[in-house]
Amino acid sequence: xxxxxxxxxxxxxxxxxxxxxxxxxxxxxxxxxxxxxxxxxxxxxxxxxxxxxxxxxxxxxxxxxxxxxxxxxxxxxxxxxxxxxxxxxxxxxxxxxxxxxxxxxxxxxxxxxxxxxxxxxxxxxxxxxxxxxxxxxxxxxxxxxxxxxxxxxxxxxxxxxxxxxxxxxxxxxxxxxxxxxxxxxxxxxxxxxxxxxxxxxxxxxxxxxxxxxxxxxxxxxxxxxxxxxxxxxxxxxxxxxxxxxxxxxxxxxxxxx
Numbered sequence: 001x002x003x004x005x006x007x008x009x010x011x012x013x014x015x016x017x018x019x020x021x022x023x024x025x026x027x028x029x030x031x032x033x034x035x036x037x038x039x040x041x042x043x044x045x046x047x048x049x050x051x052x053x054x055x056x057x058x059x060x061x062x063x064x065x066x067x068x069x070x071x072x073x074x075x076x077x078x079x080x081x082x083x084x085x086x087x088x089x090x091x092x093x094x095x096x097x098x099x100x101x102x103x104x105x106x107x108x109x110x111x112x113x114x115x116x117x118x119x120x121x122x123x124x125x126x127x128x129x130x131x132x133x134x135x136x137x138x139x140x141x142x143x144x145x146x147x148x149x150x151x152x153x154x155x156x157x158x159x160x161x162x163x164x165x166x167x168x169x170x171x172x173x174x175x176x177x178x179x180x181x182x183x184x185x186x187x188x189x190x191x192x193x194x195x196x197x198x199x200x201x202x203x204x205x206x207x208x209x210x211x212x213x214x215x216x217x218x219x220x221x222x223x224x225x226x227x228x229x230x231x232x233x234x235x236x237x238x239x240x241x242x243x244x245x246x247x248x249x250x251x252x253x254x255x256x257x
Contacts, residue, residue: 001120003046004097005037006090006199007107008054008082013227022055023225024107025063029238033225034060035067036110036238041103042069044116049074050097051107052090054082085195088202091185098178104199106169110234111222112241118215119172125213126177127206129154131165132217140226142167142200144214151212154204165214167200168222180206 011023018026024034031039034051041049049068053060053076061076068074079093091104103116111130119128129144129151137143137160145153146164154167173181184202188194206212221241223234 001046001101001103002048002050002097003041003103003105004091004094005034005049005051005105005107006087006094007034007060008052008079008090009087009107010055010083011108011226014225017228018055020056021059022053022107024051025056025059026225026231028110028225028231028234029242031238032063032067033108033110034063037105037107038064038067038069038072038074040111040113041105041116042072044113045120046103046116047072050077050094051075052077052079052094054079054090081195086198088185088188088194088197088199091199091202092189095182095185098173098182100178101172101174102178104171104173106224108225109169109222110225110237111168111170111217112220114220115168115170115217115222118217118220119170122172122215123149123213124175125150125211126173126175126180127203127212128172128174128215129203129212130168130170130217130222131214132168132222133165137163137166142169142198146214149214150210151203151207151214152210154200154207154212165216168217169224170222171203177211180211 007024011018025032064074079090081089122128143158143163184205188201221237
């Protein structure tokens with residue numbers, strides 16, 4: 001199976017750390033976020049990775065050359081609109097990579113291999129979204145509303161009282177999923193504000209049709225890196241991976257709450 005990683009953005013909320021390098025190349029415990037992702041994907045059995053690049057694309061391509069795990073094919077795909085559009089456009093740039101089953105990964109999320117394995121072993125819905133829960137959700141969280149194991153809504157502006165978790169940035173599209181997702185991307189792309197939309201706007205349309213399974217990853221380690229304070233929590237998680245004796249679940253609790 002292949003993975004598509006969305007790493008085109010600069011990550012301006014992390015300035016000055018991202019003044020000359022994109023968010024995906026920020027180091028966590030001595031490895032870049034992208035290197036952690038490649039290692040995780042390889043361990044989970046992913047053999048091909050396409051990384052959508054934009055800001056400092058040459059540096060990201062060098063990282064792929066230097067750190068691609070043995071047995072994995074990795075290549076970069078340039079999104080020329082990276083500096084004027086959100087990640088819906090990065091997905092559209094990668095449409096040619098979506099002709100078969102694939103994982104879609106946000107370029108700012110660290111996660112354990114078990115997350116990928118669990119998505120692949122989940123019920124056979126065409127779309128599967130990894131969902132984590134926590135006590136409080138903020139305006140930047142990509143929240144989900146779930147019912148009977150399915151995502152019914154997904155977005156940042158959902159009523160907090162109805163939220164059952166957040167999408168952590170790892171999703172699986174299989175069977176009819178790639179085609180359905182592509183069609184939904186086209187629908188959203190035709191709207192006037194498409195350049196300001198996230199790809200999960202397209203997933204939200206599929207969720208309304210009962211096509212999206214919610215796979216809980218509450219007992220797995222993961223961390224999303226948006227702000228400088230997220231790096232401390234991500235480092236605690238990555239440190240546990242480098243020192244297997246440390247309890248991963250405890251690190252996950254630290255990161256996701």
